[in-house]
Amino acid sequence: xxxxxxxNHLQFESQKIGMxxxxxxxxxxxAQLLMGLIAAIQFxxxxxxxxxFDFSVARMVHINALVVWMLYAMIGSVYYMIxxxxxxxxxxxxxxxxxxxxxxxAVTIVVLVYIxxxxxxxKESTIWFINEGRxxxxxxxxxxxxxxxxxxxxxxxxxxxxLKGQRTGIMTVMVANLFALAGLYLAGMxxxxxxxxxxxxxxxxxHLWVEATWEVFVGTLAAYALIKIIGAxxxxxxxxxxxxxxxxxxxxxxxxxxxxxWIGTPEYWWEIGALFSALEPVPLVAMFVHVLYxxxxxxxxxxxxxxxxxINNGPAMAWIVTNAFGNFLGAGIWGFFHTLPQxxxxxxxxxxxxxxxxLSFFGAYATIxxxxxxxxxxxxxxxxxxxxxxxxxWAITLIVLGLMGMTVALTIAGYEQVLVERAELGATWNAFFxxxxxxxxxxxxxxxxxxxxxxxxxxxxxxxxxxxxxKVSKEAEV
Ligand code: HEM
Ligand code: HEM
Ligand SMILES: [Fe+2]
Numbered sequence: 251x252x253x254x255x256x257x258n259h260l261q262f263e264s265q266k267i268g269m270x271x272x273x274x275x276x277x278x279x280x281a282q283l284l285m286g287l288i289a290a291i292q293f294x295x296x297x298x299x300x301x302x303f304d305f306s307v308a309r310m311v312h313i314n315a316l317v318v319w320m321l322y323a324m325i326g327s328v329y330y331m332i333x334x335x336x337x338x339x340x341x342x343x344x345x346x347x348x349x350x351x352x353x354x355x356a357v358t359i360v361v362l363v364y365i366x367x368x369x370x371x372x373k374e375s376t377i378w379f380i381n382e383g384r385x386x387x388x389x390x391x392x393x394x395x396x397x398x399x400x401x402x403x404x405x406x407x408x409x410x411x412x413l414k415g416q417r418t419g420i421m422t423v424m425v426a427n428l429f430a431l432a433g434l435y436l437a438g439m440x441x442x443x444x445x446x447x448x449x450x451x452x453x454x455x456x457h458l459w460v461e462a463t464w465e466v467f468v469g470t471l472a473a474y475a476l477i478k479i480i481g482a483x484x485x486x487x488x489x490x491x492x493x494x495x496x497x498x499x500x501x502x503x504x505x506x507x508x509x510x511x512w513i514g515t516p517e518y519w520w521e522i523g524a525l526f527s528a529l530e531p532v533p534l535v536a537m538f539v540h541v542l543y544x545x546x547x548x549x550x551x552x553x554x555x556x557x558x559x560x561i562n563n564g565p566a567m568a569w570i571v572t573n574a575f576g577n578f579l580g581a582g583i584w585g586f587f588h589t590l591p592q593x594x595x596x597x598x599x600x601x602x603x604x605x606x607x608x609l610s611f612f613g614a615y616a617t618i619x620x621x622x623x624x625x626x627x628x629x630x631x632x633x634x635x636x637x638x639x640x641x642x643x644w645a646i647t648l649i650v651l652g653l654m655g656m657t658v659a660l661t662i663a664g665y666e667q668v669l670v671e672r673a674e675l676g677a678t679w680n681a682f683f684x685x686x687x688x689x690x691x692x693x694x695x696x697x698x699x700x701x702x703x704x705x706x707x708x709x710x711x712x713x714x715x716x717x718x719x720x721k722v723s724k725e726a727e728v
């Protein structure tokens with residue numbers, strides 16, 4: 251019986267392309283975690299893989315794979331929801347498939363080059379063929395240009411389909427926001443010898459992605475998913491979405507100033523950055539309230555009617571609720587901690603930043619994208635009510651525990667750096683090494699590694715679950 255149940259319930263080619271993107275996304279997610287583990291081991295045992303695999307390369311692949319798997323899952327989500335929202339097939343199916351393969355081939359080549367060419371001179375050709383040296387966006391220029399072409403194809407598909415189909419509020423926000431998101435990538439593409447200028451533009455991509463356009467993007471995903479999973483009212487989720495868009499852009503754009511405190515930009519950024527970035531948690535609270543409010547309201551309505559099955563996809567809903575909490579904690583709280591220049595002068599570039607980076611990327615993005623994976627799996631198997639499996643429970647528990655554990659460990663390491671390296675010893679080069687070797691710091695790094703292993707085990711459960719939950723749920727229904 252189980253063998254005859256297959257993931258072939260998707261009616262639209264667009265949704266099948268969405269699935270292709272999700273498959274690559276989860277593989278890259280796995281690669282990201284493995285690289286993180288290698289880098290975490292090297293923190294404790296610097297001789298690990300010495301001269302075979304450099305820490306800088308492990309770290310680079312770790313964070314680039316992070317960005318790329320998230321972009322894959324985002325594109326996958328868009329292709330998946332387009333037919334639902336616009337009521338029609340995507341315009342250019344053939345070219346969309348071609349773009350997928352071109353992008354995937356390019357990503358594979360880029361990663362192989364990173365791994366095989368670990369050290370060498372920094373010449374003009376390095377930027378073109380090996381890596382651009384910009385944290386998170388290290389792809390060499392040839393790949394950069396390829397990415398722009400692939401994204402143009404993707405954007406054409408989304409936009410043209412939107413124009414021809416029905417235009418929901420969710421799609422309107424999606425189309426406008428994707429334009430900004432894709433356009434910002436260009437700011438990270440040109441090279442200048444001046445490090446201040448380089449950083450100035452680089453932050454346009456990094457900050458204006460994660461604190462503005464990506465946040466709006468997950469807002470549209472949450473709106474769409476809440477309609478699908480709990481039957482939330484479209485007018486209500488769309489109203490929230492517009493409010494969030496307004497607030498996110500309101501604080502997020504000038505909030506950019508919190509990266510301009512110490513890079514050689516004028517001092518007025520201290521005030522601008524402090525004020526606007528301190529306001530950034532406000533929309534995150536709104537998003538949090540939005541999800542919980544909709545959920546509570548729908549639950550109440552169903553209970554009043556005496557009905558069951560208020561949630562037709564338990565695992566996806568659990569990940570979306572985790573997203574509401576995670577976004578608020580990782581970005582809102584851990585971000586707010588160090589956003590004032592008076593604090594940031596001590597915490598800048600410590601493990602505290604890393605704690606925030608982990609919890610925010612995980613809480614705000616990984617969670618909801620995993621939720622989308624469950625939604626897509628439900629669609630692919632044509633399951634009416636997807637219930638939580640044991641594997642799912644293990645996966646979400648271990649992954650959340652692992653990430654929280656890593657965050658706490660890194661926060662402690664950062665605290666020690668602030669006190670010893672910065673405040674007491676005056677932030678000299680020697681102070682850095684003294685702080686790195688104190689046992690509080692080393693212990694914290696040990697805990698981070700242990701919690702990284704917990705995360706990885708959770709990831710293995712997640713993959714196993716995604717591979718089987720569709721069949722299991724479908725079988726329970728027939
Ligand atoms: C989901 C949203 C967010 C993500 C994914 C995110 C991620 C990150 C990452 C990865 C870094 C380190 C960048 C580097 O390598 O230099 C960083 C830095 C920073 N983030 Fe966020 N962030 C988010 C939201 C926020 C918010 C809302 C605030 C403030 C309220 C904030 C405040 C900061 C500050 C002040 C820094 C600079 C840290 C330093 O000086 O070392 N972030 N963020
Ligand atoms: C197996 C679990 C993981 C381990 C062991 C791990 C380990 C590491 C290590 C050792 C670094 C380099 C830190 C440094 O240079 O000081 C790093 C950086 C980073 N990792 Fe992870 N990581 C893991 C999972 C994740 C996940 C799930 C995410 C996000 C979804 C993530 C996001 C990041 C980010 C954004 C940075 C750059 C932080 C910064 O520069 O501030 N990692 N990770
Ligand atoms: Fe920022």
